[in-house]
Amino acid sequence: MIEITDLTIKYNDTQILNHLNLNISKNETCAIIGPSGCGKTTLLYTIAGIRKATNGQIKINGEVLTTNRKETGVILQGYGLMPWKTVWDNASLGLRIRGVSKQEMNKQITAILSELDIYQHRNKYPSQLSGGQQQRVAIARALSIKPDLLLMDEPFSALDAITRESLQSLLIDLYHKMNITIVLVTHSIEEAVLLGKKIIIMHPSNGCVKRVIDNPHFGDHAFRNTTEFFQLCVEVRNEMEGLQEC
Amino acid sequence: MLKIYLLKYRTIYATLFVILAWYLLHLSIQSNIIPNPIRTIIVFFQLLQEDLLLHLLVSLGRIIVSVGIAVIIGTVTGLFLGMHEKYDIFFGPVIYLLYPLPKIAFLPVFMILFGLGNTSKIVLITTIILFQILVTTRDSVKGLSKEIFYSIRSLGATKWQVYQHVVIPAILPKLFTALRISVGTSISVLFFAENYATTYGIGYFIMDSWIRVDYIEMFAGIIAISLLGLFVFKMIDLLEKNSCKWALLEKNESQSLL
Numbered sequence: 080m081i082e083i084t085d086l087t088i089k090y091n092d093t094q095i096l097n098h099l100n101l102n103i104s105k106n107e108t109c110a111i112i113g114p115s116g117c118g119k120t121t122l123l124y125t126i127a128g129i130r131k132a133t134n135g136q137i138k139i140n141g142e143v144l145t146t147n148r149k150e151t152g153v154i155l156q157g158y159g160l161m162p163w164k165t166v167w168d169n170a171s172l173g174l175r176i177r178g179v180s181k182q183e184m185n186k187q188i189t190a191i192l193s194e195l196d197i198y199q200h201r202n203k204y205p206s207q208l209s210g211g212q213q214q215r216v217a218i219a220r221a222l223s224i225k226p227d228l229l230l231m232d233e234p235f236s237a238l239d240a241i242t243r244e245s246l247q248s249l250l251i252d253l254y255h256k257m258n259i260t261i262v263l264v265t266h267s268i269e270e271a272v273l274l275g276k277k278i279i280i281m282h283p284s285n286g287c288v289k290r291v292i293d294n295p296h297f298g299d300h301a302f303r304n305t306t307e308f309f310q311l312c313v314e315v316r317n318e319m320e321g322l323q324e325c
Numbered sequence: 326m327l328k329i330y331l332l333k334y335r336t337i338y339a340t341l342f343v344i345l346a347w348y349l350l351h352l353s354i355q356s357n358i359i360p361n362p363i364r365t366i367i368v369f370f371q372l373l374q375e376d377l378l379l380h381l382l383v384s385l386g387r388i389i390v391s392v393g394i395a396v397i398i399g400t401v402t403g404l405f406l407g408m409h410e411k412y413d414i415f416f417g418p419v420i421y422l423l424y425p426l427p428k429i430a431f432l433p434v435f436m437i438l439f440g441l442g443n444t445s446k447i448v449l450i451t452t453i454i455l456f457q458i459l460v461t462t463r464d465s466v467k468g469l470s471k472e473i474f475y476s477i478r479s480l481g482a483t484k485w486q487v488y489q490h491v492v493i494p495a496i497l498p499k500l501f502t503a504l505r506i507s508v509g510t511s512i513s514v515l516f517f518a519e520n521y522a523t524t525y526g527i528g529y530f531i532m533d534s535w536i537r538v539d540y541i542e543m544f545a546g547i548i549a550i551s552l553l554g555l556f557v558f559k560m561i562d563l564l565e566k567n568s569c570k571w572a573l574l575e576k577n578e579s580q581s582l583l
């Protein structure tokens with residue numbers, strides 16, 4: 080679904096991404112992992128079409144990406160909610176921008192807020208919600224546009240362990256229900272192994288992909304407690320600590 | 326407990342406090358330059374039935390027109406400069422230079438260009454508060470985080486939708502603060518501007534009473550101009566309450582931490 084060829088991004092004169100190549104198939108989940116500052120957010124913003132590439136191209140469903148796509152849902156780090164909008168207005172913003180009729184919007188937003196268990200908070204502002212609830216609003220907003228591709232930047236890293244686990248499970252459920260491709264950026268090895276059918280390890284400083292690991296166990300709620308899970312975590316950790324070049 | 330009552334009835338409490346202080350001052354100074362507050366209030370209501378109300382309305386009209394013009398020009402220019410850095414690089418230094426300049430010094434110029442009537446008064450007040458609003462708007466736009474723009478752009482918003490859903494709601498709380506300061510300024514400038522070429526307006530009324538050495542009437546005029554200010558402030562509060570509920574919530578939260 081996503082074909083990234085030879086992607087190079089420079090900021091002033093510093094190379095952030097350097098001749099990066101990556102393919103992601105339809106209905107797959109893909110976890111991009113790497114240390115802070117390696118260019119994960121930059122890569123995600125470029126796939127979202129809100130940052131321009133210096134060189135190279137991204138094709139989504141065979142079409143070259145030039146600006147943001149209507150069917151891509153994005154969840155930014157820190158949730159990207161508008162503090163001046165209520166939960167309801169935040170969640171419905173994507174549909175409003177697309178000019179969906181009020182009636183249709185009411186139906187869809189009611190459904191998605193209920194599904195994510197935040198309908199009772201619809202009249203509150205983000206500052207009145209916990210981090211986990213804010214993240215649910217951001218998920219609702221991204222899913223309301225019925226995306227075929229969902230991009231998430233460190234979605235659960237600011238949450239406490241229990242909330243994080245329940246949201247990770249929620250994401251796995253949504254994935255099975257929705258026929259969606261998910262690209263998720265994280266710096267947590269456990270999260271990458273739990274949520275990525277494909278685990279993409281970025282080089283810490285060269286701005287390219289170091290290795291791609293396939294994860295056949297993805298999508299099973301019990302996976303978190305198996306020995307395969309821990310083995311895979313160890314494999315990813317070793318790979319991240321290894322010094323070989325791309 | 327006391328705190329809650331003081332907050333709930335703050336306007337009444339403040340009024341009583343001021344009247345009491347005024348009365349004590351009246352007793353201690355023993356001169357007709359500080360008249361008895363009770364008598365002044367009675368005279369105030371009598372005058373209101375004569376022409377004081379008209380003076381007040383004329384002044385209010387001048388304030389509303391000048392603040393209105395300044396808000397429109399100031400926010401539009403401020404939004405534009407805040408969102409377009411390449412123009413701000415060009416105009417920013419000019420605004421920086423003009424901002425602290427005492428615009429009131431140009432009153433003779435305004436009088437010659439715009440006549441002695443209402444226009445020169447309105448132009449004077451407008452130029453004085455315009456910069457306050459322009460600079461506040463521009464700087465609040467520039468202070469917005471990059472993430473919030475990424476967030477709205479990721480939803481596919483057009484340029485106008487970015488203004489509608491992000492820029493304007495984000496700067497409103499600061500705009501209201503600037504508006505309060507501006508209105509305070511505009512009332513004092515008005516007082517000054519109503520001392521030439523007019524026989525209407527609360528500034529004229531006060532100075533005229535003074536010249537006639539009628540201190541009770543003069544103080545009745547001061548009550549009137551204070552009520553005018555209070556009225557405009559309450560209107561701004563009301564507008565803010567209806568359009569910036571989120572910011573007031575956050576403010577209350579941080580206050581309750583103290």
Ligand SMILES: Nc1ncnc2c1ncn2[C@@H]1O[C@H](COP(=O)(O)OP(=O)(O)O)[C@@H](O)[C@H]1O
Pocket residue numbers: 090095113114115116117118119120121122
């Ligand atoms: N707007 C920017 N200005 C300057 N440097 C930037 C900007 N965006 C990203 N960078 C730099 O690019 C590198 C990668 O950033 P980022 O993609 O945010 O990394 P990650 O998300 O993996 O932590 C960092 O070294 C960062 O300093």
Ligand SMILES: [Mg+2]
Pocket residue numbers: 119120121156232
């Ligand atoms: Mg990042």
